Amino acid sequence: MTDSHSLPHAVGIDFGGTSIKPALVQGKTVITHGATINPQGRTAAQTLDAMEAAIRVLCADLPSLVPVGIGLPGFVDSENGVVHGLSNVTGWTEVPVSQILSERLKVPVILENDANAMAYGEWLYGAAANTRNAVCITLGTGVGGALILEGKLYRGSQLAAGELGHTSIDLNGRMGPYGNKGCLEAYVGNHPISTRALAAYREAGIPAPSTECTPLDLTGAARKGCPVALGIWKSIGNELGAAFANIVWILNPDVIVVGGGVAKAGDLLFPHIEDSLKSRTSSVINSQLRIVPATLGNDAGAIGCAALALAAAKP
Amino acid sequence: MTDSHSLPHAVGIDFGGTSIKPALVQGKTVITHGATINPQGRTAAQTLDAMEAAIRVLCADLPSLVPVGIGLPGFVDSENGVVHGLSNVTGWTEVPVSQILSERLKVPVILENDANAMAYGEWLYGAAANTRNAVCITLGTGVGGALILEGKLYRGSQLAAGELGHTSIDLNGRMGPYGNKGCLEAYVGNHPISTRALAAYREAGIPAPSTECTPLDLTGAARKGCPVALGIWKSIGNELGAAFANIVWILNPDVIVVGGGVAKAGDLLFPHIEDSLKSRTSSVINSQLRIVPATLGNDAGAIGCAALALAAAKP
Numbered sequence: 001m002t003d004s005h006s007l008p009h010a011v012g013i014d015f016g017g018t019s020i021k022p023a024l025v026q027g028k029t030v031i032t033h034g035a036t037i038n039p040q041g042r043t044a045a046q047t048l049d050a051m052e053a054a055i056r057v058l059c060a061d062l063p064s065l066v067p068v069g070i071g072l073p074g075f076v077d078s079e080n081g082v083v084h085g086l087s088n089v090t091g092w093t094e095v096p097v098s099q100i101l102s103e104r105l106k107v108p109v110i111l112e113n114d115a116n117a118m119a120y121g122e123w124l125y126g127a128a129a130n131t132r133n134a135v136c137i138t139l140g141t142g143v144g145g146a147l148i149l150e151g152k153l154y155r156g157s158q159l160a161a162g163e164l165g166h167t168s169i170d171l172n173g174r175m176g177p178y179g180n181k182g183c184l185e186a187y188v189g190n191h192p193i194s195t196r197a198l199a200a201y202r203e204a205g206i207p208a209p210s211t212e213c214t215p216l217d218l219t220g221a222a223r224k225g226c227p228v229a230l231g232i233w234k235s236i237g238n239e240l241g242a243a244f245a246n247i248v249w250i251l252n253p254d255v256i257v258v259g260g261g262v263a264k265a266g267d268l269l270f271p272h273i274e275d276s277l278k279s280r281t282s283s284v285i286n287s288q289l290r291i292v293p294a295t296l297g298n299d300a301g302a303i304g305c306a307a308l309a310l311a312a313a314k315p
Numbered sequence: 316m317t318d319s320h321s322l323p324h325a326v327g328i329d330f331g332g333t334s335i336k337p338a339l340v341q342g343k344t345v346i347t348h349g350a351t352i353n354p355q356g357r358t359a360a361q362t363l364d365a366m367e368a369a370i371r372v373l374c375a376d377l378p379s380l381v382p383v384g385i386g387l388p389g390f391v392d393s394e395n396g397v398v399h400g401l402s403n404v405t406g407w408t409e410v411p412v413s414q415i416l417s418e419r420l421k422v423p424v425i426l427e428n429d430a431n432a433m434a435y436g437e438w439l440y441g442a443a444a445n446t447r448n449a450v451c452i453t454l455g456t457g458v459g460g461a462l463i464l465e466g467k468l469y470r471g472s473q474l475a476a477g478e479l480g481h482t483s484i485d486l487n488g489r490m491g492p493y494g495n496k497g498c499l500e501a502y503v504g505n506h507p508i509s510t511r512a513l514a515a516y517r518e519a520g521i522p523a524p525s526t527e528c529t530p531l532d533l534t535g536a537a538r539k540g541c542p543v544a545l546g547i548w549k550s551i552g553n554e555l556g557a558a559f560a561n562i563v564w565i566l567n568p569d570v571i572v573v574g575g576g577v578a579k580a581g582d583l584l585f586p587h588i589e590d591s592l593k594s595r596t597s598s599v600i601n602s603q604l605r606i607v608p609a610t611l612g613n614d615a616g617a618i619g620c621a622a623l624a625l626a627a628a629k630p
Contacts, residue, residue: 075599133472147565149464156567157448160600163564168595170497171484171557180560180595182485242486245495246561249478250462252471280483280495284390285475 009062010309011055012302013070015039015114017088020051023299024058024066025306028125030299034058044091052104067313068101068109069305071117078159081111087142108313114301115162116153118294119146121304122257126296131254135247136294137164139262143185147251153308165189169242184243188236188262190215197232204228219265233268240269241276244291248277252285259294266293324377325624326370327617328385330354330429332403335366338614339373339381340621343440345614349373359406367419382628383416383424384620386432393474396426402457423628429616430477431468433609434461436619437572441611446569450562451609452479454577458500462566468623480504484557499558503551503577505530512547519543534580548583555584556591559606563592567600574609581608 007027014021022034034054039047051070059065074086081098101109112120119128119136128134134148143165147154155161168182174192176183186192194213201208206228209221221229244256262269270291278286296303322342329336337349349369354362366385374380389401396413417424427435434443434451443449449463458480462469470476483497489507491498501507509528516523521543524536536544559571577584585606593601611618 157569158567158599161567166564167561169486178597246482249481250565252473252476254472282493284473
């Protein structure tokens with residue numbers, strides 16, 4: 001067992017659409033959470049200034065500044081450290097973030113897609129530790145994913161691999177954002193879950209647990225035995241199992257890590273995913289496969305970013 | 316341009332269910348095709364004797380025996396050189412082929428799944444040359460596949476990756492061999508193509524081009540303008556495009572190589588695949604993707620096996 005106090009420090013920054021969370025990290029441990037920064041209403045230059053200041057504050061008690069890793073929600077060139085564009089933040093078109101910050105701080109600064117950073121954290125220190133091939137999927141408003149293959153983050157030829165939420169479970173099914181019929185996210189994203197749950201409650205003539213009918217509401221209702229909520233989780237498990245079966249036939253991984261809010265449904269959801277997946281795959285590839293919830297929680301991104309920064313900084 | 320005469324020799328053996336084809340290979344060139352061996356009606360031991368003899372004959376004019384690669388249709392442990400079982404040949408349960416033949420021949424002998432061997436050949440010397448990430452699919456009675464990721468054959472955790480024919484395009488669709496509903500092979504394998512074509516001809520009240528209605532028959536009919544045959548190819552292209560879209564969202568490869576008999580439909584099929592794929596994916600991942608027919612033909616397996624044998628024999 002490595003003593004985490006002997007590990008090198010790095011700064012990991014989880015760059016969200018409304019909240020940028022910098023943290024000083026050592027191994028799998030977040031030593032200090034820095035103050036959050038809201039990128040909305042700031043220019044990219046202003047946000048970069050605030051990030052630089054936050055990094056300096058986090059490293060104030062260290063002998064020197066340490067490598068920095070930043071996970072961003074959008075289209076990121078991790079090889080050259082350039083943000084092509086962000087999903088929910090304007091003004092971040094073709095910004096050479098790594099160059100700008102590394103020139104100011106004189107330390108390596110690496111960028112990564114946020115789903116990749118979280119997956120790397122889970123693979124190195126979390127639910128996918130000690131595996132060779134891991135698939136990570138995050139279930140929230142959007143459904144994202146990332147792949148660790150042969151012990152390395154697999155990014156694909158245009159750095160766009162791992163978009164598991166856009167794979168289709170029905171070639172003539174619900175429409176996704178790219179015209180992709182049967183798009184998984186159109187079934188198991190937070191909004192479609194609410195919409196279909198509300199419809200199911202109406203149809204059953206049972207009052208919904210709330211007007212929003214969020215995944216959390218549905219978990220609560222299902223725990224009280226509500227057949228409508230239980231049925232929704234079963235459907236979602238069936239659909240996720242179908243999508244996972246495709247991933248498994250293609251990649252034959254050791255583990256599928258499921259993160260995000262929907263994963264909190266836990267035992268209401270996971271057995272249905274496993275039943276569906278088993279009914280759709282051969283025993284050779286499903287007998288040793290594990291489907292597990294993510295374990296690093298909200299810190300996965302920062303931990304993964306810090307680890308990627310240290311890996312990149314190695315001579 | 317490398318002069319192929321300066322490249323080292325290797326023996327590549329394409330082990331088919333009724334015909335084992337050994338060849339002496341140099342780079343992408345088959346120097347000599349050896350006599351074929353029929354494994355049916357022979358024990359594994361007898362077949363191994365025949366293979367040993369064939370290898371010695373192929374190398375008779377060389378200064379010494381050369382490394383041997385064997386591609387087999389079935390479940391093969393390529394790391395340890397053991398055949399767990401073959402798809403259409405009995406008596407090949409847990410046979411340590413590499414050990415047996417390398418002890419007799421005193422040269423390295425490697426085994427590989429046949430789809431992997433073909434893909435490796437196409438990646439090194441054929442339709443996927445000079446790419447980093449290539450997906451290969453073979454359309455025949457069965458639908459097989461293989462992945463080259465980051466310049467290496469990707470085999471998966473139980474050496475069972477790349478089973479593209481078993482991925483689903485419809486979670487409630489046609490049943491595949493493992494209970495996998497919507498199994499691609501149940502739509503675009505040779506037998507389902509014939510069955511659905513015959514049904515379409517009946518429904519249209521048009522005589523089918525033959526009682527078998529093979530892919531080749533359908534290609535001939537479509538070239539003469541038959542609307543039923545043209546429609547079948549369009550449907551197959553749509554379905555393949557849906558399956559390819561999933562692969563592309565997951566892996567973001569440079570190229571998808573399509574081999575096997577169905578690929579011979581050429582321009583009757585490929586534009587429909589591309590239309591379907593484009594309608595289901597984002598431009599970031601489809602704009603630089605190429606979908607191309609395999610180019611090494613029947614020699615792909617032998618060429619790939621020989622190249623894998625040489626790669627494994629390197630000190």
